[in-house]
Amino acid sequence: MHSIDAKNAAVPAVPAVPPAAGRVLLALAVVLVLLITSGWTAGRGRHTAPGPRTAALLAWQEGRIGGRPLPAPGSEPQAVARFFQSLTPAQRARLAVRHPLVVGNLDGVPVGLRYRANRIALAQARAAERRRMTDRRLTDEGRHEAGRRMHRFTSLLRAGRQILAFDPAGRGRAVEVFGDLEDAQRVSVVVPGVDTDVLTFERTRRRYTAPVGMALALHRRKRATAPRVRTATVAWADYTTPRGVGMDAAAGGLAEDGARRLVSFLRGLPGRSTAALFCHSYGSVVCGVAARGGRDERLPDRVTDITVAGSPGMRADRAAELDAPARVWAMRCDGDWIADVPHLEFGGLGHGADPVSPGFGARRLATSGAAGHTGYFEPGTGSLANMAAVGTGSYHRVHEL
Numbered sequence: 001m002h003s004i005d006a007k008n009a010a011v012p013a014v015p016a017v018p019p020a021a022g023r024v025l026l027a028l029a030v031v032l033v034l035l036i037t038s039g040w041t042a043g044r045g046r047h048t049a050p051g052p053r054t055a056a057l058l059a060w061q062e063g064r065i066g067g068r069p070l071p072a073p074g075s076e077p078q079a080v081a082r083f084f085q086s087l088t089p090a091q092r093a094r095l096a097v098r099h100p101l102v103v104g105n106l107d108g109v110p111v112g113l114r115y116r117a118n119r120i121a122l123a124q125a126r127a128a129e130r131r132r133m134t135d136r137r138l139t140d141e142g143r144h145e146a147g148r149r150m151h152r153f154t155s156l157l158r159a160g161r162q163i164l165a166f167d168p169a170g171r172g173r174a175v176e177v178f179g180d181l182e183d184a185q186r187v188s189v190v191v192p193g194v195d196t197d198v199l200t201f202e203r204t205r206r207r208y209t210a211p212v213g214m215a216l217a218l219h220r221r222k223r224a225t226a227p228r229v230r231t232a233t234v235a236w237a238d239y240t241t242p243r244g245v246g247m248d249a250a251a252g253g254l255a256e257d258g259a260r261r262l263v264s265f266l267r268g269l270p271g272r273s274t275a276a277l278f279c280h281s282y283g284s285v286v287c288g289v290a291a292r293g294g295r296d297e298r299l300p301d302r303v304t305d306i307t308v309a310g311s312p313g314m315r316a317d318r319a320a321e322l323d324a325p326a327r328v329w330a331m332r333c334d335g336d337w338i339a340d341v342p343h344l345e346f347g348g349l350g351h352g353a354d355p356v357s358p359g360f361g362a363r364r365l366a367t368s369g370a371a372g373h374t375g376y377f378e379p380g381t382g383s384l385a386n387m388a389a390v391g392t393g394s395y396h397r398v399h400e401l
Contacts, residue, residue: 285351318360
């Protein structure tokens, strides 16, 4: 969900009725409010035109290296890893140059090669946006948008940044790594919520409300909490998020696609590190769906912890329903408007029980100093300290409610 002041949206009063009917009426009332406050945002603003990655995938499917066909884009990360291990360094480099938008986003490709490929893809995307900035066929708004994207890509290209995934199509997606992902003992993955795209991936103002700021704050706090533990932290914004508090945010379709992508990413992590998920707002729906996935799409056993903050629900009535061995932690700070959202599921709308309720069965974390829906990753807060303790396996430092 988002920091929009949704708590001011008046939900029509529901008269006393039998419990089952009451849940139906409440769900309908919530739908009515969503339609009024969002202007029926379901589907609005989606990009269906083929983008540069579509062309890149077609070229990849027709490509060969050393007389061998290239692995299908949907291949298991382990199969992709074996394929790239069989190549010479020169062949790997050639693929990164020829197919940067595929190599840079393919789970199982060596981490360093993905970084290199995404720098190439970012440079190409920046050049394309620079041309669009002066394209008189575009509206003033279109040229302004091109300028914003050009500046964002320039920022992502700064020396030292480790971009593990990048797709400029539509609203854009990105993943950034802090620390040494290949050498880490413990990896933390930040999964953000609504209104996340390539332009909101990082912010100068209110920086800790954006994925990059969230992950960087968590990474720094982890290093202070357990300096001897080798850690890496990932800002994972590699799924299409809902726009605003609309029908997409109340439904689970985008979360299901995000969950599949998250599971693939986790399966493609290098080494034998453990992984902890830190899922904010609608990101907790993604994590919940991933944790309930079937045998072929469930979270890998390396995921030891799932922490949800400001959650509208995990598409489960109890933590025990999540098909994963991970510990489940939940937090909600004072003033978070998500507390006013009915935690229910009816007809595909809503995301189920409240993860901080006693009946859900998650371990509830303290959030001292945090305020509002987007304050969980602010430096100096108890919420950030607790997440760092979980992320480093320093469970003796965790403060529960």
